[in-house]
Amino acid sequence: MAELVYRPVVGAARTLFKALDLKIDTQGSENIPRSGGAVLVSNHISYLDFVFNGLAALPQKRLVRFMAKESVFRHKVSGPLMRGMKHIPVDRKQGENAYKHALDSLRSGEIIGVFPEATISESFTLKSFKSGAARLAQEAGVPLIPMAVWGTQRIWTKGRPRNFGRNHIPVTIRVGKPVEAPPEEYAGAITRRLRERVQELLEAAQRAYPVRPKDEKDTWWIPAHLGGSAPTPAQVREAS
Template identity: 85%
Template sequence: MAELVYRPVVGIAQTFFKALDLKIDCKGSENIPRTGGAVLVSNHISYLDFVFNGLAALPQKRLVRFMAKESVFRHKISGPLMRGMKHIPVDRKQGEQAYAHALDSLRAGEIIGVFPEATISPSFTLKAFKTGAARLAQEAGVPLVPMAVWGTQRIWTKGRPRNFKRQHLPVTIRVGERVEAPKDQYAGAITRRLRERCQELLEAAQRAYPGRPKGPDDTWWLPAHLGGTAPTAAEVRAAEAR
């Protein structure tokens, strides 16, 4: 029943991206298993990251069930769609319910999409990873699949207006080799290895990205270490602490 909702939504998203003339460069989709459960793990820089993560799985004929904050499921438009596509609501006050739901889905052979940073990174660099993705993979006996997206922040990100203009923006997606999650290993160690792999993929996506700032007022989407004016990770942490 879910696919009666999911596949048309995918088609609408693809048509929308074509209308925007996005230049999507995706490599590594073959690393996503064609069958069986897996935890797809990505950086998080945009409200649309889950859509692009899902597109990366389509060549393998897989549909990803994403874990997303519960408020999205209460929205009058997105809520019915999210439920229809069998995405997983996460109530941070009752996270054990979402964890159990994701675990059941993995054991049933589904791919679960997780953003281990939990929130969008305003610095566009990797934040600390929570261990939930590794623990899910360990308990379900499935691999972790690291990936990275870049350029999505230019379309719609936290604190910026949506940019749905036809500007031919590039989006780069890189999917890496699977990271195993043995049950006899410490989840923190697996998480560190996973984060390192995502960092490598993010840097590869940034190197391959053809887009450049259009002027001095268009450097907001570049992290400080790449010459942009996005806040540094330290500045973000200080602002969050305040």
């Protein structure tokens, strides 16, 4: 089936990122299968994470269908694009419809993108994972592909103004080897193993990140446990 919307959007994103002079460092794209279904699982620190997750799959000539909250599909600008790219709307009150849609897509050989933290992490640390990604992989008989992004929060994240200036922001992406999801295994155990792997990839991306803050005012995007001024997970919970 022709991709009349997805590929032009990818081209526009690449043009924008080139104009912003983003320094994108991707490793591990070869771990994304060239054919067949898979569930791509990433941390979530920015409104743009799905774009960079999708770019990581392009070297394997794959397009990722992301599960995203239903309100994004109602927006007058993003809605037609999301529908045209065949992403999957998630109504949290009726999640079974999105689950079935994703399962059918996986069985037809698509790659589905999932953010198992469900919402952006304002502490920029890894939150707890919901088990839906593992259950999808089990039921469809496909692998889970863990990945991590870092630096995207400096472009556009929750509670901060968008930074679309030509500031040469680096973005680091790491894709790990597949995590199997045997149908006989408890989904919670698979989810814990998956989260550990994403955590390892996140730490690897942070170590590889080429920028260090110039002064104390520029530490907002660094987690507190790494010496930054981002709120701790406990502070985020208290503020919510």
